[in-house]
Amino acid sequence: MSGKKPINSVIAHQERTFTRFMLGQRWEHAILILSSFVLLITGLPQKYRGMSWSQDLLSTPERVEFIRQIHHIAAIVLALEAIYHLGRAIYLMARRKMSADMFPNMQDIYDAWHMLQYLFFLRRDKPVYGRYNFEQKVTYWFLFFGFALMGISGFIIWFPVQFTQFLPGGVVPASKMAHSTEAVVAAIFIVIWHFYHVHIERLNLSIFTGRLSEDEMKKFHGREYERVTGQPASKLDEEK
């Protein structure tokens, strides 16, 4: 528990890894990072057009047009990625091939309660998580709905005239507010929540490498380790 890994576990690390993300999922994440980042940096100057820093960046009307085009291209890339992601999920669900790992369940509530007790020093042990812990599910679903909201509102303010042919006009100013506010909310959330959990708490690069070491599996996804290997995850502690 001290974080210092015994030497034999490093060897084990080289010997045995567990697949966490498939190549397609890793590509999806890469596309998500890239397109979101481009959307954010091209979106913020548009949101804050009244500010002088934004006007310094967008120093000519042509640049405003240019940055909007980049924003729209990135939006299309992200929309295609979202369609692929949803389409794949629906296809797999229809064929009863998708695991329910990412869906919230009662275990997440128990785990969160357990974790809170741990954080308030009421328990000494951390919860033993499955494939995705509740923190990771919060990340996924927060961004899932955030991106859905930004996608829908974004296309409405991109094509306001067309959308109001069948939607009430009030959706346009509402989308304008939702789009730019949600973007900032999502950015704050990613920086605080996601960056803390994958960079600072521990450096978790599994979304890029696709793999978790045996140590990581035992330590952070004990129930999944037990399910996959049939061995108890607490062995690591016993070895110490």
Added chain:
Amino acid sequence: MTTRNLYRQAPWLVITGVIVLLASLFVTFPAVAKPPMQQTEQYCLTCHGDSTLSMTLKSGETLSLYVSQDQLDHSVHSNKGIECEACHNDISTYPHPKLKYETKRELSLNYYQTCEKCHSDNYAKTQDSMHAQVASEGNTESPVCTDCHGHHDTRKPNEPRTLVSETCSKCHVEIVDAYKQSVHGAALIADGNPDVPVCTDCHGVHNIQDPRTVQFRMDSPELCAGCHADKKLMDKYGLSSDVYSIYKRSWHGVDISVYKARWGAVWHDSAVCTDCHGVHDMKKASDPTSKVSPKNLLSTCQQCHPTAGPNWTDAWTGHNEISLARTPTLFYVDKFYTSFTPFILWICIIYVLLQIIHSIVDRVRSTLS
């Protein structure tokens, strides 16, 4: 000592004071009320008071040389003792030197220059005006001082205020007709309303600029805001004084302010006040003939958004703050982001802070043990 003396003399002082005050009621000061002496006016009028006096110019036009006493009586100049030759400075004797102008217009265009002698500021301003620019391009009909102010009967130009629009209507007939139909013009004509703008309030007085320029367009919302953001003035008429501040936060308003701040020379079509409300014929929003009345709003929007459908007008939140009654969708989105979302974000922040605190405590414990 002295105070006691003063008390003893007090009744006499009072009586004397009252007598002096009463006596002063009968005293008049005729010297002040009398107009300054005119030396030459009557002398000139011995000939020019003849209403048939005229001459024929080279162009064939007949130039009347008649100056009526009535005109002079209403002139601001004559009553101040300003003599004929102050303006007619080429004439000092009789017989007069031969008139060198071929047309009446040529005469006007030369005589008005004497206005500069006294009114140098306003004269200089007119040289910077749209009218002077048109004149320099060869339009001899472009107005000079006397065209607006008159010559022998020069009066205060804004008494009554309706005189201003009448003066402009000598040339700008259609525009003044439209103005008279507007909420401003109607109030001016019907009630002599002192608050509504006349032509010069928006266009300036002597250095009148071309209102079709980018500059004028970009400045125009502020021009309207001069009155429409004035709370005291708007309260008087039950109008909102927030229309300008809300406009400035709108898509149109932000766009215009960016263009104004950074690209002042670039024409931009984002709507300014007059695009929706009309230029000279703006009406009350509640007036069914107004361009922004519910019946006409869509066609007003379609000036710029030609393919917009009937739902489109609701996309315009008007010059209104967010409210449940007017803009319910926006209201709930606003509530979502001002209450629910910050709540969720704070929970996330607190959770992460607890994790950080716990890991620091763990680290300290492990170094101690």
